[in-house]
Amino acid sequence: KKETPKPISDKATQLEQHVADSTGQYMTTDQGLKINDDQNSLKAGERGATLLEDFILREKITHFDHERIPERVVHARGSGAHGIFKVYEDQSALTKAHFLCNPDIETPVFVRISTVAGSRGSTDLARDVRGFAVKFYTQEGNFDLVGNNMPVFFIQDAIKFPDLVHAVKPEPDNEMPQAASAHDTFWDFISFMPEASHMIMWQMSDRAIPRSLRMMEGFGVHTFRLVNAEGVSHFVKFHWKPLLGVHSVAWDEAQAISGKDPDFHRRDLWEAIESGAFPEWELGVQIVPEEDEFKFDFDLLDPTKLIPEELVPVQRIGKMTLNRNPDNFFAETEQVAFHVGHVVPGIDFTNDPLLQGRLFSYTDTQLIRLGGPNFHEIPINRPVVPVHNNQRDGFMRQTINRGKTSYGPNGIANNDPQQAKAKDGGFVSYNERIDARKIRARSRSFFDHFSQAKLFFNSQSEPEKNHIIDAFSFELGKVKSVEIRERMLGLLNHTDPKLASEIAFALGLHVPKIPLPEMNGSVPADADPADYTPVQT
Numbered sequence: 342k343k344e345t346p347k348p349i350s351d352k353a354t355q356l357e358q359h360v361a362d363s364t365g366q367y368m369t370t371d372q373g374l375k376i377n378d379d380q381n382s383l384k385a386g387e388r389g390a391t392l393l394e395d396f397i398l399r400e401k402i403t404h405f406d407h408e409r410i411p412e413r414v415v416h417a418r419g420s421g422a423h424g425i426f427k428v429y430e431d432q433s434a435l436t437k438a439h440f441l442c443n444p445d446i447e448t449p450v451f452v453r454i455s456t457v458a459g460s461r462g463s464t465d466l467a468r469d470v471r472g473f474a475v476k477f478y479t480q481e482g483n484f485d486l487v488g489n490n491m492p493v494f495f496i497q498d499a500i501k502f503p504d505l506v507h508a509v510k511p512e513p514d515n516e517m518p519q520a521a522s523a524h525d526t527f528w529d530f531i532s533f534m535p536e537a538s539h540m541i542m543w544q545m546s547d548r549a550i551p552r553s554l555r556m557m558e559g560f561g562v563h564t565f566r567l568v569n570a571e572g573v574s575h576f577v578k579f580h581w582k583p584l585l586g587v588h589s590v591a592w593d594e595a596q597a598i599s600g601k602d603p604d605f606h607r608r609d610l611w612e613a614i615e616s617g618a619f620p621e622w623e624l625g626v627q628i629v630p631e632e633d634e635f636k637f638d639f640d641l642l643d644p645t646k647l648i649p650e651e652l653v654p655v656q657r658i659g660k661m662t663l664n665r666n667p668d669n670f671f672a673e674t675e676q677v678a679f680h681v682g683h684v685v686p687g688i689d690f691t692n693d694p695l696l697q698g699r700l701f702s703y704t705d706t707q708l709i710r711l712g713g714p715n716f717h718e719i720p721i722n723r724p725v726v727p728v729h730n731n732q733r734d735g736f737m738r739q740t741i742n743r744g745k746t747s748y749g750p751n752g753i754a755n756n757d758p759q760q761a762k763a764k765d766g767g768f769v770s771y772n773e774r775i776d777a778r779k780i781r782a783r784s785r786s787f788f789d790h791f792s793q794a795k796l797f798f799n800s801q802s803e804p805e806k807n808h809i810i811d812a813f814s815f816e817l818g819k820v821k822s823v824e825i826r827e828r829m830l831g832l833l834n835h836t837d838p839k840l841a842s843e844i845a846f847a848l849g850l851h852v853p854k855i856p857l858p859e860m861n862g863s864v865p866a867d868a869d870p871a872d873y874t875p876v877q878t
């Protein structure tokens with residue numbers, strides 16, 4: 342028998358059931374026993390010894406001893422906020438996702454904005470990419486848009502992600518530097534990674550030092566799919582456009598702020614929301630019909646490329662407003678678990694090899710970070726619709742599943758949940774045709790690493806260009822190895838010889854001419870040089 346779902350429409354109401362407020366209450370143990378004295382341990386006489394019997398002391402200290410969980414392996418430092426999202430107009434021509442089809446639907450969201458490299462206690466003003474993760478609690482389940490404040494990424498294949506992160510994180514012997522890109526391991530890795538050329542221009546630009554988390558763009562980065570009720574798919578790039586505009590600080594300001602107030606962004610977001618100046622972003626989409634997949638001079642599946650807005654304008658289809666601070670940082674901001682794989686009918690994936698790896702990584706890491714397979718039951722992670730399946734047990738299980746059986750098909754109890762047809766809201770993967778050989782390789786359509794890096798540099802104003810040159814000069818100036826600095830200059834020379842020579846001048850070095858096939862790793866030995874932007878001298 343199918344149960345009629347009774348969705349709790351408001352995430353805040355759902356969370357309210359878990360909120361504890363101790364104002365005016367008696368103190369109790371975790372078992373609810375009222376405590377008479379929690380300031381003195383139980384002793385044999387005033388001067389001790391302390392008695393093992395003291396269950397109040399033991400409980401208090403044991404809980405304290407277990408308070409910490411692992412920080413996120415990346416994006417460890419973040420700030421969260423609740424809000425709402427509303428679409429402006431029915432988007433059913435593009436997608437059957439309910440929350441995008443009805444302007445009357447107000448979808449609760451939880452957003453976490455983060456730095457990538459630093460640990461939980463690192464400064465907000467590090468020169469770094471910012472994570473921009475949004476969880477939509479829709480009536481069809483949770484949809485997570487897990488993006489960044491830059492539209493492209495460092496690498497083209499998820500198999501390189503552990504290397505990238507090991508290079509970005511503090512050096513393994515001395516755990517330095519904490520939250521900056523200015524170190525040998527990072528630039529060593531990047532200097533061998535021509536595909537990072539575009540991203541590194543964004544990372545050395547003003548985008549990497551936002552004035553406020555309220556004044557940043559967000560990007561889904563990968564090309565995703567929107568699929569309508571007829572099964573027609575369009576490629577989509579997601580954008581968040583801040584209504585306050587995009588603003589940055591200068592590097593000198595960033596360093597001064599980091600010294601004076603490492604919580605600068607977190608405080609700004611918190612205080613804006615407390616004072617009613619609610620941050621707002623419009624959701625933008627760039628839409629490409631399936632038949633236009635190969636009309637660009639880059640590959641839509643390549644996460645180091647954006648679709649220039651001149652070619653495909655961004656349509657603004659809805660608005661997100663952050664209007665409530667969390668009640669508890671740990672319970673909400675720390676325990677929230679985003680995942681690119683959390684989609685709803687009408688939103689689907691592409692074969693972007695970075696996205697495909699992410700689809701594995703998030704749940705996997707959360708299994709250890711949040712202590713087992715039941716983290717979806719943590720209040721901040723629960724969908725606002727009921728959850729029914731045959732998954733059972735595991736550490737910290739909270740749901741009390743009723744019934745004699747927990748499998749399907751099931752002829753005994755007739756209480757097992759039923760699979761939903763597409764017309765009843767069941768998720769059906771887009772039936773993309775794939776006819777291919779199994780091969781460990783990369784498409785030639787992923788080989789042009791410099792055109793968009795150059796495009797980005799040329800799109801900048803003179804002061805912005807100077808900031809980029811200064812940023813490279815500052816960061817590479819901190820690199821101890823001259824070999825790494827020179828290799829970086831050789832790589833930058835492929836993006837823009839003038840940029841490379843200005844940085845070289847600042848560093849007191851010359852730009853070496855390194856032909857691309859000699860750059861380790863990214864270019865296969867048998868590659869056709871015509872696939873690359875030629876070295877400019």
Ligand code: HEM
Binds near residue numbers: 677
């Ligand atoms: C965390 C974005 C690539 C693995 C995050 C977070 C964001 C993000 C925003 C923070 C989530 C939060 O606030 O809780 C991105 C973007 C990527 C990217 C935009 C590329 C376009 C990857 C790749 C992998 C990966 C390729 C692995 C193959 C992780 C992991 C976490 C994380 C393990 C920690 C999650 C947690 O502990 O909850 N990412 N990421 N990411 N990302 Fe990515």
